Amino acid sequence: xxxxxxxxxxxxxxxxxxELPVILLSPPVGHSWLPPGHGRLRQLLVAHMTLRRAAECxxxxxxxxxxxxxxxxxxxxxxxxxxxxxxxxxxxxxxxLRICTLTSSIVYFAYTWIKLSTMALACSAMKDTDAATxxxxxxxxxxxxxxxxxxxxxxxxITYGPPLCFSAAGFCTVDRSLLLSVLTIIITYLVxxxxxxxxx
Numbered sequence: 514x515x516x517x518x519x520x521x522x523x524x525x526x527x528x529x530x531x532e533l534p535v536i537l538l539s540p541p542v543g544h545s546w547l548p549p550g551h552g553r554l555r556q557l558l559v560a561h562m563t564l565r566r567a568a569e570c571x572x573x574x575x576x577x578x579x580x581x582x583x584x585x586x587x588x589x590x591x592x593x594x595x596x597x598x599x600x601x602x603x604x605x606x607x608x609x610l611r612i613c614t615l616t617s618s619i620v621y622f623a624y625t626w627i628k629l630s631t632m633a634l635a636c637s638a639m640k641d642t643d644a645a646t647x648x649x650x651x652x653x654x655x656x657x658x659x660x661x662x663x664x665x666x667x668x669x670x671i672t673y674g675p676p677l678c679f680s681a682a683g684f685c686t687v688d689r690s691l692l693l694s695v696l697t698i699i700i701t702y703l704v705x706x707x708x709x710x711x712x713x
Contacts, residue, residue: 562707571679583629591703
């Protein structure tokens with residue numbers, strides 16, 4: 514569902530770039546920018562407000578399940594990483610049975626990491642695309658030529674409206690920085706347990 518919101522935000526940004534071509538090409542000297550057709554930016558503003566509302570509904574309905582999924586994924590990744598560490602500390606880890614166990618642990622760790630990465634990157638892409646909308650409008654607002662009231666309303670909504678982001682029930686923000694935090698936790702966990710676990 515997050516990817517659906519991201520897709521629609523990307524489409525909205527593409528439409529904005531078509532309506533405000535002054536961003537891509539500087540107008541010639543003496544050329545005044547003609548604003549988009551009456552009501553077109555207003556329609557895009559309403560669409561953007563609707564998409565932000567959809568993101569809020571996603572947050573309200575799926576924030577707690579995302580927190581549970583994040584906790585489960587982190588625990589599974591840490592336990593699987595520790596299992597891999599134990600397999601590597603075994604003296605007979607190179608036996609065929611050990612290699613099969615090690616391979617299955619690595620595959621499961623990769624699976625849990627891909628789940629976490631997909632969720633974090635999708636939420637981060639949605640947040641970045643929404644920020645790109647503000648950049649497009651800001652560039653258009655400082656361009657020379659006549660001003661458009663709808664453009665001013667749109668820019669105020671982007672500037673002072675609620676920021677678009679996704680969190681795990683308020684515990685942490687789900688974006689790219691989450692991946693680095695989880696990786697840091699897993700490495701710290703493995704270092705501590707690796708020092709406490711005697712090699713057999």
